Amino acid sequence: MAIIISKNGKNAKKIEKSTFDKEDYLQKYIYDNPDSVPLYDIKEDIRLLILAREFPTHSGPIDAIGVDREGEIYIIETKLYKNPDKRTVVAQSLDYGAALWKHSNDFSEFSSILEANVQKTFKISLNQKLQEHFGLSNEEIAQLLNSVRDNLSDGALHFVILMDSLDARLKDLILYVNQNSQFDIYAVELEYYKHETYEIIIPRIFGAEVKKDMKTTTRDKKLWDWDIFKERLKEIGAEEVIAAQKIIDWANDNGIEIEWTTSQRGGFFLCYYPEGKKGFYPLSVTGDGNVSWNAPHQGNKSPYPFDNPVKRSEILKRLSSIKGATVHVDNVDGYNGLKLPLRVIANEDARREFFEVCLWIKKSLEATE
Secondary structure, eight states, X not given: OEEEEEETTEEEEEEEOBOOSOHHHHHHHHHHOGGGSOGGGTSTTOOOEEEEEEEOOTTOOEEEEEEOTTOOEEEEEEEOTTSSXXXXXXXXXXXXHHHHHHTTTOHHHHHHHHHHHHHHHHSSOHHHHHHHHHOOOHHHHHHHHXXXXXXXXXXXXXXXXXXXXXXXXXXXXXXXXXXXXXXXXXXXXXXXXXXXTEEEEEEEEESHHHHHTOGGXXXXXXXXXXXXXXXXXXXXXXXXXXXXXXXXXXXHXXXXXXXXXXXXXXXXXXXXXXXXXXOEEEEEEETTTEEEEOGGGTGXXXXXXXXXXXXXXXXXXXXXXXXXXXXXXXXXXXXXXXXXXXHHHTSHHHHHHHHHHHHHHHHHHXXXX
């Protein structure tokens, strides 16, 4: 196929299709120009942000990892047509996804790799890049990262295979997988043309039309509430239900807001809104039966006095006195700073200590600077 280029309707030139010489160039092109991946055929308002190239896994490096505004994760693999068997890229992509999911228990490590890549490439932090690209508030960034963590834990990943040409066998394989599984696999054919200093890319996505027709593929983003969250916790145990209810009741009695998430596993944030300051939400209760550490979402952009990491670490130090809590004070800006099972809070003494820390956070925020 050829295209015609002209200027003001004159001097028309026929430009023949070119080829990408190296996969590395194609990878870099996608990294620098994420909008060239036509995911808008899947979701009209999607904006993809590629956060890392050559992301390390036990099965080898993933070419690129991206996220969208809702915290959906995209594994992107690039393969040129000259590779002998293009069907193997599907198996390779799934292998990378399995490796990523298998070792997703340490979200701190995952986010640290993304952080390092973002700082190296964009010279700003991960949170700043998310805020810049999607135009999000700190609270919305927290929910986005929470969704990323949930999707990673659930293995809910989207696979995007980019090639300069697709053959019929690969299309048949993707059609079969998308009609008979819960996986999202998309193949993107990139027609490449070069004219003087200009590059022209014509992207075509394959597989999106199948997923659009499948009612089971769209994961509804529901806003959790106590009734449905309670049912989720019942699957873990009665103590978790009791503890979560006690936390909600105490928060309501003490002017601390409960904000429910839209994440896959469900949960709520304990939100502090001191007068004249932005919100602070260092702790959340999650559907896996834990009180989680969320201060890394805000980092040094937390409201005074918790904009200081030393002050944030004091929260962890105070929580460490609770018998049954696992605390890593030196990981104040990592998501593994705290592991506090809800069943621990079912104990009255432990619950009292937890509420004392929560009340101390509130008083610290209300103190004048």
